[in-house]
Amino acid sequence: MTEFIQHLVNGLGLGSMYALIALGYTMVFGILQLINFAHSDVYMLGAFFGYYVSKFFNLSLHPGYGSLSAALLCSMVGCAIVGFFIERFAYRPLRKSPRINVLITAVGVSLFLEFGGQLLFGADPKYFAPLLEPGEPIFIGGVQLNRIQLIVLGVSLALMLGLQFIIFKTKIGRAMRAVSFSHTNAALMGIPVDFVISFTFMLGSALAGAAGILVALTYPKIDPLMGMMFGLKAFVAAVVGGIGNVTGAVIGALIMGVAESMVIGYLASTYRDALAFAILIIILLFRPAGILGKNVKEKV
Amino acid sequence: MSETLLEFKNVNVHYGAIHALKGVSFQAKKGEILTLIGANGAGKSTTLRAMSGMLKPSSGEVLFKGKRIDGTRADHLVAMGIGHAPEGRGIFANMTVEENLTLGAYLRKDKQEIQKDLEHVYELFPRVKERLWQVAGTLSGGEQQMVAIGRALMSRPEILLLDEPSLGLAPQIIEKIFEIIVKVNKEGMTIVLVEQNALLALEIAHHAVVLETGSAHTQGKASELLASDTIRKAYLGE
Numbered sequence: 001m002t003e004f005i006q007h008l009v010n011g012l013g014l015g016s017m018y019a020l021i022a023l024g025y026t027m028v029f030g031i032l033q034l035i036n037f038a039h040s041d042v043y044m045l046g047a048f049f050g051y052y053v054s055k056f057f058n059l060s061l062h063p064g065y066g067s068l069s070a071a072l073l074c075s076m077v078g079c080a081i082v083g084f085f086i087e088r089f090a091y092r093p094l095r096k097s098p099r100i101n102v103l104i105t106a107v108g109v110s111l112f113l114e115f116g117g118q119l120l121f122g123a124d125p126k127y128f129a130p131l132l133e134p135g136e137p138i139f140i141g142g143v144q145l146n147r148i149q150l151i152v153l154g155v156s157l158a159l160m161l162g163l164q165f166i167i168f169k170t171k172i173g174r175a176m177r178a179v180s181f182s183h184t185n186a187a188l189m190g191i192p193v194d195f196v197i198s199f200t201f202m203l204g205s206a207l208a209g210a211a212g213i214l215v216a217l218t219y220p221k222i223d224p225l226m227g228m229m230f231g232l233k234a235f236v237a238a239v240v241g242g243i244g245n246v247t248g249a250v251i252g253a254l255i256m257g258v259a260e261s262m263v264i265g266y267l268a269s270t271y272r273d274a275l276a277f278a279i280l281i282i283i284l285l286f287r288p289a290g291i292l293g294k295n296v297k298e299k300v
Numbered sequence: 301m302s303e304t305l306l307e308f309k310n311v312n313v314h315y316g317a318i319h320a321l322k323g324v325s326f327q328a329k330k331g332e333i334l335t336l337i338g339a340n341g342a343g344k345s346t347t348l349r350a351m352s353g354m355l356k357p358s359s360g361e362v363l364f365k366g367k368r369i370d371g372t373r374a375d376h377l378v379a380m381g382i383g384h385a386p387e388g389r390g391i392f393a394n395m396t397v398e399e400n401l402t403l404g405a406y407l408r409k410d411k412q413e414i415q416k417d418l419e420h421v422y423e424l425f426p427r428v429k430e431r432l433w434q435v436a437g438t439l440s441g442g443e444q445q446m447v448a449i450g451r452a453l454m455s456r457p458e459i460l461l462l463d464e465p466s467l468g469l470a471p472q473i474i475e476k477i478f479e480i481i482v483k484v485n486k487e488g489m490t491i492v493l494v495e496q497n498a499l500l501a502l503e504i505a506h507h508a509v510v511l512e513t514g515s516a517h518t519q520g521k522a523s524e525l526l527a528s529d530t531i532r533k534a535y536l537g538e
Binding site: 171174175177178181182184185186187188189190191192193 | 352353354373374375378379384386390392393394395399402403404406407451455
């Protein structure tokens with residue numbers, strides 16, 4: 001039983017990192033019906049922003065909450081800016097084009113960031129020196145937790161609650177929901193649609209940036225292609241949860257994380273990647289719209 | 301009732317090769333109800349779209365308070381004082397009625413005044429107040445139309461554009477909604493009403509423009525059009 005709970009806790013940690021990325025996928029899909037393949041590479045850039053900030057200011061020489069927060073903040077801001085530019089220059093000019101054109105562009109942006117990253121940062125993996133020491137493990141009823149796991153869970157939870165607050169309790173969040181429902185009608189309410197779309201990209205990208213730091217804290221080896229598999233699984237999580245649905249993305253991501261951790265614990269870690277797609281196939285067979293897939297009632 | 305608030309000057313609209321509006325000119329005077337009537341495909345909705353910034357006329361001018369507004373972005377027009385209750389009601393079905401109404405006041409910052417206007421909408425539509433916390437998609441068609449009009453009023457517009465408010469509603473509900481349109485107009489609101497139900501529209505309007513295959517076929521006082529034989533034959537089914 002203790003072992004099971006241990007895997008569960010590890011899985012929740014992993015799942016919360018997937019969730020931060022899945023949220024960006026799902027928000028952009030909700031507002032533009034676009035699968036932003038470049039999103040997983042924004043997450044990669046998040047890790048690299050953190051790496052270079054940490055290197056430049058020698059943050060790893062003074063590991064602690066201050067250094068971690070500084071890297072986290074820089075990376076989130078950096079990624080938000082990248083997200084803004086991706087939308088502004090790659091997707092906005094195609095706003096009125098057929099969806100397939102935008103989809104192909106998204107793949108193009110993704111490849112551009114991946115191989116541009118190899119050119120700029122080098123293809124070799126880099127060691128992201130820890131910004132926080134794991135500290136003495138804490139035991140709760142036989143389940144072992146270290147400080148990094150707690151931070152990953154805590155930071156993700158805080159960011160997700162913050163996002164919920166923005167989407168459901170603020171004016172801009174209400175505007176985001178209106179735009180995701182209908183661009184035209186939102187504009188007729190006086191909502192500046194392009195601004196809201198930019199904001200959505202920036203918000204999603206900032207979360208991906210945070211994920212980049214948290215993942216690097218857990219697995220300190222970073223490279224320009226790190227977004228491929230991790231980002232793909234986050235995307236699968238968004239689809240499993242019901243793409244376009246914010247709560248669904250979190251649920252999907254937690255399921256993926258826990259399932260992966262169970263497979264590693266009870267089967268073999270070589271199956272971990274296959275599992276994501278097995279879950280996807282099963283969900284798509286039984287609930288094609290995902291767990292919380294859209295089911296909006298509209299009377300005409 | 302003499303100042304011109306909104307004016308179309310020889311407006312042409314093309315959808316690709318289709319010439320949808322052919323040199324349409326008319327004026328909406330401050331404080332009146334102007335109705336645009338005509339059959340399906342006559343250009344009513346196109347005219348309204350050219351007013352609301354959803355499409356740019358290929359030539360001609362659209363003026364609001366003497367300023368050209370053709371080609372201006374839809375959200376900027378809202379800021380200038382043009383309110384919309386769009387075709388098909390345009391309700392945000394996934395949000396509550398309260399959220400729909402406050403979205404109408406998106407550009408406003410005067411919280412107290414917004415609250416006042418909300419109270420005013422509740423007064424006009426007591427039904428809307430009862431449904432405040434319900435998800436708008438679950439309302440009946442008539443209630444949705446009430447939300448759409450209320451929401452448009454929340455931007456505190458100088459002119460209110462109503463696109464087929466009677467569409468798909470039961471006669472008693474239509475009557476109720478038209479009563480409220482008259483009431484809002486009596487409070488001083490200028491209204492442009494696009495309607496398929498020509499009889500109802502002419503009964504409440506001051507002036508009317510009859511559109512036919514993209515041209516302003518006839519225009520004049522609503523009461524005169526209502527009395528004219530040709531109009532009665534062509535549009536009122538007599």
